[in-house]
Structure formats: C-alpha cells, structure tokens
Amino acid sequence: xxxxxxxAFREAWIAGVCKYYPGKPKPGYVAPWExxxxxxxxSAGAVYDQVCAFIETTDGAxxxxxxxxxxxxxxxxxxxxxxxxxxxxxxxxVADWADLPQWQRETDADVFEHIERQLTTTQ
Numbered sequence: 001x002x003x004x005x006x007x008a009f010r011e012a013w014i015a016g017v018c019k020y021y022p023g024k025p026k027p028g029y030v031a032p033w034e035x036x037x038x039x040x041x042x043s044a045g046a047v048y049d050q051v052c053a054f055i056e057t058t059d060g061a062x063x064x065x066x067x068x069x070x071x072x073x074x075x076x077x078x079x080x081x082x083x084x085x086x087x088x089x090x091x092x093x094v095a096d097w098a099d100l101p102q103w104q105r106e107t108d109a110d111v112f113e114h115i116e117r118q119l120t121t122t123q
Contacts, residue, residue: 005052006045007033012114013044016107043081050077051115063116070116071109072097078108 010033017029033041054073055062065073079094086093097105 002045002049003041005048006041008114008118009044009048009111010036010041012111013107015114016110017103019110020103020106022103039085043078043085046081047074047077047111048115051112052119055116055119063120067109067113068105070112071105074108074112075100075105 014030017025021029036044051074075097082089082093100108
C-alpha cells in the first residue's frame with residue numbers, strides 16, 4: 001500500500017464529510033489516520049489507485065465524466081473493498097448509489113476530483 005495515496009484519499013474523505021454531513025458526523029467518519037483501522041487504510045489506498053488507473057487508462061478522458069459518474073465510481077470501488085474485507089457486510093455498507101445519503105454521494109465525488117487534481121499537478 002502506498003501510504004501517501006491512502007492518506008490523500010482519507011484527507012479528501014474527511015474534508016467532504018466535514019463539508020456535507022448534516023450535523024455532527026460519527027467519530028469514525030472523521031477519525032485521524034492514526035485511529036483509522038488497517039482495513040480502511042488499505043481500502044483507501046486501493047480505491048485511490050483504482051481511480052488513478054481509471055483516469056490513466058482513459059488517457060485522461062475519465063475527467064470528462066459528470067460529477068455523479070465520478071462519485072459512483074468511487075462508491076463502487078469502495079463497495080468492492082468492503083466485500084474484500086468483510087464476508088457478510090451490513091447492507092448499508094454495500095448500498096447502491098441510489099440508496100446512499102446525499103452527503104456521501106457528494107463526498108465520493110469530491111474524492112474523485114481530489115485525486116484527479118493530484119494527478120494533473122504531478123504529471
């Protein structure tokens with residue numbers, strides 16, 4: 001796992017939660033890196049890498065996706081990680097896009113766009 005990429009994902013997630021979550025978010029949603037469970041750290045790095053690979057394999061054309069499509073991609077990659085780490089996850093952990101709360105959809109889209117910006121500034 002590339003810790004720097006995983007941390008970047010986590011920081012973008014926390015920023016989105018702080019921006020969009022109605023009221024006070026659950027402590028786990030905004031826990032600092034040091035308090036984040038290992039499976040979640042690994043998942044953050046894996047999803048970060050999946051977004052990068054998606055952008056790179058489309059020669060950057062993935063940046064033309066709508067904001068919703070970007071969020072959907074992050075959400076689906078995250079669901080894959082949940083199934084990887086939990087043999088029988090709670091349904092809310094693997095909910096379809098339509099069933100996610102608005103704050104989570106916005107946060108997922110922000111995460112994609114954060115990774116997108118990082119890629120374009122490092123190339």
